[in-house]
Amino acid sequence: MADKIFRINMTTLSTTVEDIPPAWAGHGGRGLTSTIVAAEVPPTCHPLGPNNKLVIAPGLLSGTPAANSGRLSIGAKSPLTGTIKESNAGGTAAQLLARCGCKAIILEGCPAGDSWYNLAVNPDGVTINIESDLAGKGNFELINTLANRLSSKQGIITIGLAGEMKMTAANISIKDPDGHLRSAGRGGLGAVMGSKRVKFISIDPKDGKVAIADPEKFKAANKIFSKALVDHPVSQGLGQYGTNVLVNIINESGGLPTRNFTAGQFAGHDKISGETMYDKIMERGGKPKHGCHPGCVIQCSQIYNDINKNYKTSGFEYESIWAMGADCGVDNLDHIAEADSLMDDLGLDTIETSVAMGVAMEAGVLAFGDGAGICRILKDEVGKGTGLGRIIGGGAASVGRAFGVTRVPVVKNQAIPAYDPRSIKGMGITYATSTQGADHTMGYSVATNILKVGGSVDPLSKVGQVELSRNLQIATAAIDSTGMCLFIAFAALDDTTCLPALIDMINARFGINLTGDDVVNLGKYILKTEKAFNEAAGFTKADDRLPEFFNYEPLPPHNVVWDFTGEEIDSFWNF
């Protein structure tokens, strides 16, 4: 059976199952969400109005046995940035949607009235149901309740209270194999789902399976691909320390944004590092390794227990720990874990919300280092939708505007993540030129600036940074279309067997003959499609700039500023 488009119109409360237009057939993941958003969403529409559409797409390899192929892409016009947006996450939903024969879900329109709804997806299509029990509930209660209502193997895509309140830092969460959550964090997509009044989507593939055109070729390629991932030395550190292994190396390089981007090193770095986190996990009976989807061979997630050895959080990521830690001056890992759990329950992007807290600290709302205060504000203000809570839930730029702060680390209104662009200049180019606001995952120049993966480019020099970011952003857009976790990129950059094996798997899945050049061209097409949407929405190259304070505030310890000219930044688009 050919894959279909599952369309849900929330204005008319009707659903259809449609054939895939030929122009969309070769796409998956981000390539498909951006193609559909560009084709069907008026670029000037209000992101929370009836003309925006939430598009949910598995990748080209989702639902196959391919290692690390569990990422789900979610796209729309972002209410945070006003640009096109794709945010992806692990969990089981991508694999299960693919097994439903679903190429993409298109969620459009807005219902009249105050009812909340759930959507039930299976291979026959989608049904829309009134949801009276779980509206107003947090993500954890929702997952626990659905564990009794649905079979445990069903996938769940959900929003928390932040999404219901249409906060622009709201994320969309996806259930993992153990009932914990992964999140499509960036860009406020939870608010778009909330604007459609859909509380959750369940996915039941029944006995659906993904067909593979050439199973033997697929199996052989997957073996080579998996071996490349497992053998790469970065995978070892990721399995032991999680992504939080980065705290110490980014601190050592002087690029760890600290106390709202006023320093590049944090005195408490070791207390919040991956090494310390590993020791606490082992002392408290947690698990250092945990996969967010079946088939992951890297296992960078973990189970982090509290001091009483009770489960506290999982998927405890470097970006989240940096943002609540160094950026807010907090060196207590348990406060950070509590805040991480609260944000998962409320359905908030941990980067956006925590950077917003850092700006609020600068404004004097609470003191730098006050981890308990962050937790209190999350519970009593953000969770209850008070005025202050809605300002913080609106993200870092929202806090800056409300309190008259000039040091506001955002690009296109989206918070800058865990690498200071003054001392890791390749990341600054990615933040400035990304089609989606500041986002490290769009083109991870840190790999080559700091980690010496894929070669070495001096992080403090401007030389080579534009070309590096361009190549990475093109490659990333293509990888984001496959359903693959981005961490395959470390092996892909260093191991010459990795990318050809990935392309072989795509070819074996569909019975086609893509080449490496086709994949590069796919990445270029995606970036240009996204840029064209943004231009039609009113964005210009003047928006591809970092905040002014980076130009005049030298960052210790290297005491460097952001020194790219506009012309140099704009040369990114010369392809």
Place this chain on the structure above:
Amino acid sequence: MNITVRLFAFFREGRFVEEVRVYPEKTTVTGVINDLGINIDAVGVTMICFRQCALDTELREGDQLGIFPMIGGG
């Protein structure tokens, strides 16, 4: 000369987090790595005073040397 050596990730196991160690003049980064019994092939990044350095760089009195295995994340 006195060199402050900082180790990270699994390089700390059975060794230390940070130590001031005494080495002869002209000791290189490789010399320190060998002295500590670290497999040079496992080394990903070395930094002297927060700047990346080559393995054959000669250390100077008071330098702070960070030694990392090949790691990644993000």
